[in-house]
Amino acid sequence: MRTPTILLAGFAFGASLVSAAPLAQDSFSYPAGDLTGQGGAGDGWIAAWDGANPVIVRTPGLSFADAFGNILTTTGSALNTADGTGTTTISSREVTDRDAETWISVLIQPQTTSSDFIGVSFYQNDLTQANARFAIENAGGKDLRLTRRVVPVLNSAAFGTTVGTTVLAVLHLVPDGGSGLTPDRIDVFFNPALDVEPGAPHASLMIDGLQFDRVRVAGAAGNSVLVDEIRIGATYADVTPFTAPTDPDSDADGLTNSQEAALGLDPFVSDAVLIAAVKANPKFVGLYSSNQIVDRGLRGPFLRVFGADSIDYSVDIAKGSGTVIESVGNPLDSPPSRNFLRLYLDTP
Amino acid sequence: MKKPTSILACFVLAAAAHAAELAYEPFAYDAAAALTDLEGGSGWDFAWTQDGASCVVAADAMTYTDLSGSVLNVSGLAVQTTGAATTRSFRTLAGGIPVNDVWISFLYRLPATNNKFEGVSFYRGGTALFTVSSPSVDASSNIFLGIGSSGGTSSHKGSFGTTHLVVLHLSEGTGTGGTDKVEAYIDPLLGGNPSLPDASLQGNNLDFSSVRIAGQDGATLFVDELRIGESFADVTPHASGGNPDSDGDGLSDAEEAVLGLDPQTSNAALVAAIQAHPEYFDLHDAAGILAQDGGGVILQKTGNDPLSFTFEVQQSTDLIAWPVLETFTRLITLPSDKEFLRVTLDTP
Numbered sequence: 001m002r003t004p005t006i007l008l009a010g011f012a013f014g015a016s017l018v019s020a021a022p023l024a025q026d027s028f029s030y031p032a033g034d035l036t037g038q039g040g041a042g043d044g045w046i047a048a049w050d051g052a053n054p055v056i057v058r059t060p061g062l063s064f065a066d067a068f069g070n071i072l073t074t075t076g077s078a079l080n081t082a083d084g085t086g087t088t089t090i091s092s093r094e095v096t097d098r099d100a101e102t103w104i105s106v107l108i109q110p111q112t113t114s115s116d117f118i119g120v121s122f123y124q125n126d127l128t129q130a131n132a133r134f135a136i137e138n139a140g141g142k143d144l145r146l147t148r149r150v151v152p153v154l155n156s157a158a159f160g161t162t163v164g165t166t167v168l169a170v171l172h173l174v175p176d177g178g179s180g181l182t183p184d185r186i187d188v189f190f191n192p193a194l195d196v197e198p199g200a201p202h203a204s205l206m207i208d209g210l211q212f213d214r215v216r217v218a219g220a221a222g223n224s225v226l227v228d229e230i231r232i233g234a235t236y237a238d239v240t241p242f243t244a245p246t247d248p249d250s251d252a253d254g255l256t257n258s259q260e261a262a263l264g265l266d267p268f269v270s271d272a273v274l275i276a277a278v279k280a281n282p283k284f285v286g287l288y289s290s291n292q293i294v295d296r297g298l299r300g301p302f303l304r305v306f307g308a309d310s311i312d313y314s315v316d317i318a319k320g321s322g323t324v325i326e327s328v329g330n331p332l333d334s335p336p337s338r339n340f341l342r343l344y345l346d347t348p
Numbered sequence: 349m350k351k352p353t354s355i356l357a358c359f360v361l362a363a364a365a366h367a368a369e370l371a372y373e374p375f376a377y378d379a380a381a382a383l384t385d386l387e388g389g390s391g392w393d394f395a396w397t398q399d400g401a402s403c404v405v406a407a408d409a410m411t412y413t414d415l416s417g418s419v420l421n422v423s424g425l426a427v428q429t430t431g432a433a434t435t436r437s438f439r440t441l442a443g444g445i446p447v448n449d450v451w452i453s454f455l456y457r458l459p460a461t462n463n464k465f466e467g468v469s470f471y472r473g474g475t476a477l478f479t480v481s482s483p484s485v486d487a488s489s490n491i492f493l494g495i496g497s498s499g500g501t502s503s504h505k506g507s508f509g510t511t512h513l514v515v516l517h518l519s520e521g522t523g524t525g526g527t528d529k530v531e532a533y534i535d536p537l538l539g540g541n542p543s544l545p546d547a548s549l550q551g552n553n554l555d556f557s558s559v560r561i562a563g564q565d566g567a568t569l570f571v572d573e574l575r576i577g578e579s580f581a582d583v584t585p586h587a588s589g590g591n592p593d594s595d596g597d598g599l600s601d602a603e604e605a606v607l608g609l610d611p612q613t614s615n616a617a618l619v620a621a622i623q624a625h626p627e628y629f630d631l632h633d634a635a636g637i638l639a640q641d642g643g644g645v646i647l648q649k650t651g652n653d654p655l656s657f658t659f660e661v662q663q664s665t666d667l668i669a670w671p672v673l674e675t676f677t678r679l680i681t682l683p684s685d686k687e688f689l690r691v692t693l694d695t696p
Contacts, residue, residue, distance in 0.1 A: 162524050259628050263621040273544065277607045278622060278629050280543035283687075284603045285622045287631040290640065292687040296680065297694040301661055315661060317678065318694070321521065328676055340664045343693050346675065347645050347657040 022233035023102075024095050029076030030057045034083075035091045035217075044232065046094035046213075054091040055079045055217050055227075062107040062228035064168045067252035069245035070194040072168065074107070078228035081118055081219025082111070092127055092216040095232065099211035102173040102232060105239035109166040109226040110142040116220035120227055121149065122212040133212045134186055134205070136169045138225065144169060146188040148205045156203030159190040166226075167191060170239065172201070173210040182206035194242040197235075295320030301329075301341040313341055369577035369585075370450065371441055376424030377405045383427055383437045383561075391576065393440040400436040403427050403561050410455040410572035412513045414586075416605035418538040420513060421585040426455070426572035429466055429563025436562040438471070441576070446472050446555035448520040448528065450576055453583035456480070457511045457570040461487045466569035468514075469497050470556035477554045478530050480514055482506075484564060493532040493547040503546035505534040511570075515542065515583065523550035530554060538586040539602030541685070579685035637688055644692030654681040655689045 024044030028035075036054040041047055058080045064072040081089050106120050119137030132149030139145040139158035144167060146156040161167055170189040177185030187201035217227050231239035247256040250267050254275055257267035265271050282289050300315035314329030332339070371391030377383075384402040387395035396402070406426040413419045429435045441447060454468060467481025476497040483492050483499025489508045493516075494500020506512060515533040523529035531545035561571050575583040591600045594611050598619060601611035609615050626632055638646050647655045658677045662670040680689055 255628055259625070262625055263628070264617055273608045275629065276543035277540070279631065281540040281603070281606060282629075282631045284540060284599060284607065285619050285631075287623065287626050287629075287633060288637045288687055289631050290637070292685065293637065293640070293646065293690050294680070294682050294686045294688065296657075296678075296689065296691045298659055298691065299694045313661065313673075315659075315676070326678075330674060332673075338665050340667055341673065342662050342664070342670065344660040344662050344670070344672075345645060345657070345691060345693055346660050347647070347691065 020233070020235070020238050022231045022238045023098070024230075024232040026093070026230045027074065027076035028057055028061065028078055028228060032057050032059060032077065035079060039093060044096050046096060049091050049093045051089070051091035053083070053087055053089050055081045055089045055219065056083045058226075062109055062166045062226055064107055064166050064191075065245075066168075066191065066193045066195075066242075067249070068193055068195065069247070069249050069256070070242045071245070072107075072194060072229070073241040073243065074229050076228075078107075078109075078226050079217055080111075080224055080226055081217060082222050082224035084222075086222035088218070088220045088222070090127070090216060090218040092123070092214050094214045095212075097211065097213045098232065099209070100173075100234075101175055102171075102210065102234070103236050103239045104171040104173070104233075105229065105231045106136065106169050107166050107226075107228040108136065108144060108169055109228075110138065110144070110161050110163050111224035111226060112163065113142045114138060114221075114223040115140050116223050118219045118223045118225040119144075119147075119217075120230070121216040121218065123214045123216055124211050125213065127214070127216060133209075134171070134207065136171070136188070138223075144190065146171070146186060146203055146205055148186070148207050150207055150209075154205055156188060156205055159188075159202055168240075170198070170236070172236070175210060177204075178206035178208075182208050184208065184210050186210070192240075194240045195244065197237075297322075298343055298345070299324075301343060303341070315343065369575050369582045370447065371574075371576040373439070373574040374422065374424035375405060375427045375572055375574075379405055379407045379425055381405045388424075389574075391442050393442050393444050396437050396439045398435075398437050400434045400562075401431040401566065403429050403435045403437040403563070404431070406570055406572075410457060410511045410570060412455055412511055412535075412573075414513075414535065414537045414539075414605075416537055416539060416602045418586045418588045418602055420455075420538065420573065421587065422455075422573050424572075426570050427561060428568055428570050429561060429566070430568040431563065431566035433566055434562070434564050435566055436560060438558050438560050440558040441556075444557050446557040447576070448518060448555045450518050450578060451580050451583045452516040452518065452574075452576050454514055454574040455511050455570075455572040456491065456514045458482050458489060458506065458508055459568055459570070460508055461489070462567050463487050464564040464567035465497075466563045466567050467492075467497075467561075468571060468574075469560040469562065470554075471558045471560055472553075472556050476560070477551065477556050478516075478518075478549060480516070480532065482569065491532075491534055491546075493530065493549055495549050495551050500549060501547045503532055503534050505546055513584075515580065517545075517580070518554055518556075520555075527552050528554040536580075536584075537602065537606045538584050539588060539600065540606035541580045542606075578683035581684045640690070642690060642692045644690060647689045647691075649682055649687060649689070652681070652684070654679040656680075657689065657691050659691075 030038040035049045039048045061078045121135035143158040148154040172187040174185040189198045192198040233239040251270040253270040253272040260267040297318045301313045304312045311332045316324045317326040373389035382402040383396045384398045406428045465484045469479040489506040490502040491506040492499045517531045527550045532547040533542040536542035577583040595614045597614040597616040604611040663673040
């Protein structure tokens, strides 16, 4: 039998990291429309957003909660790399020169599958290809990856995503973390826990030099991805401010600590297997799931008029998916000049 | 009352036929016989055909016993892909009608390592949709699930010379963006629905109408007990060895194995707690399901009896009095894993 455990320890984890203001942050609290001209100098930024074919600001902004229920602090709107014209969009903003250990976070929500570039890139000096440094981009589909833009270009393994689901991508620029001709390193973490600096990265790429001084958001050929909450900071906590949940899920198994206490389970040991098995086999515990319902819908009556004295009516019986599996009906014999039909479900 | 249309009789018969496995091939043929032109089993359209060399009937049958001691029902012999050239044997489902929202099971045994393709594929017309295989690019014993006839994703399960039970769940529209999804379970416990797939894939329109068993250059794979049904239970008929409840907590030992619990230690308190908090698992008691009528009616089945619902077409000339024009009654036999029928009026 699973044993109940003491819960109190779990509630203390929430705000263990101390955060300071990030070096630069953009939550895109701008009016809907073109991004060009929004923002300005200050708070770590050198200038406003620029771009001839800019990405657009849209509402609402994106949000993110980690597997433990911690909620990333967000505000404002978000960016959409598709402006509706099918053309390539590019927006960039100059930021204070940075060439040191740095953390960068950004929310990205894939909207489509595409082999074209969609993503957030970091440049030095200008936006020429030769001065591209690194990027978070789509991995030839909807998934995401870290890319070293410095020649030779190098891609990390892809991180699986779901269209319409927001991903928190966090980069850690590590001076002297590499070796040989690429003495520095960039780690990438996807959807990390917010309350503790993450350990093992999803992927790492070696690079020679971590300098950058501008951020670019772009979508080739009108492809869409949503981008929000770009933060650049000196520590992990700086770029992942969060609100701890009042009832956390310390083992990230989908049940909160208080729910596990009510069930007599250990909130610090994942019960994901048990939870999945109960959901798949509700009859074991005398319960039911909504997917044990078979749906049938009745549609009609429909009328087909062939002449004054020749009218048919019909009723469709459809699956829940809408597929019609049967159609029943008959002629209306000698219909009166005014006649109305309706369906009545005569099953208690 | 007028007679319902002739569609009624067809509908009732079709619904009843879907109550158990849709197709079954036990390979109950003579050992060493070429599979081509053999037409045993049920739910198939004509006999096996070949495109390349034919698979042949193996000398022995295959068996499967799960970790809790439940034994899969088997009969006949098995089939093997051994040959002097590439073997490809096809068989089409009854009527050649593509199916979706089905479970598939078969026994799979790969005798030894090689760099050849051996696998079981599912087709619609001449198009391969998804495949369970030992792909040519992988010499390990791992069982793969791939889109089309590709290797795809490894389940990280499989041993040379061991008979594995492969169960696939094809579900319509449950993937990202409404795509279809296939989930693969290797060697699941037979006592209940599996919940954590070993591999999965998504694709558009995975309705299939035929099965192919193939071995590149005659490389050997043994396959047996090919079943297609509407529920996990349909494709995993088994003997549970008396189904004891060793700890007397109301869950059988086989059910506790599926839930990952200890069958020797009572979990009565856990079961009671789950029943008291079904919302933690997105589950409901019967009353909770019956309340989800969507403005129509919900009927709960008794045993495996079909459910009946009745609707009327009413007519009026004054929108006050609505005499019955015609009454229709339908019988619906639910799949074994479904418990409720919901009928709603979708009248525009």
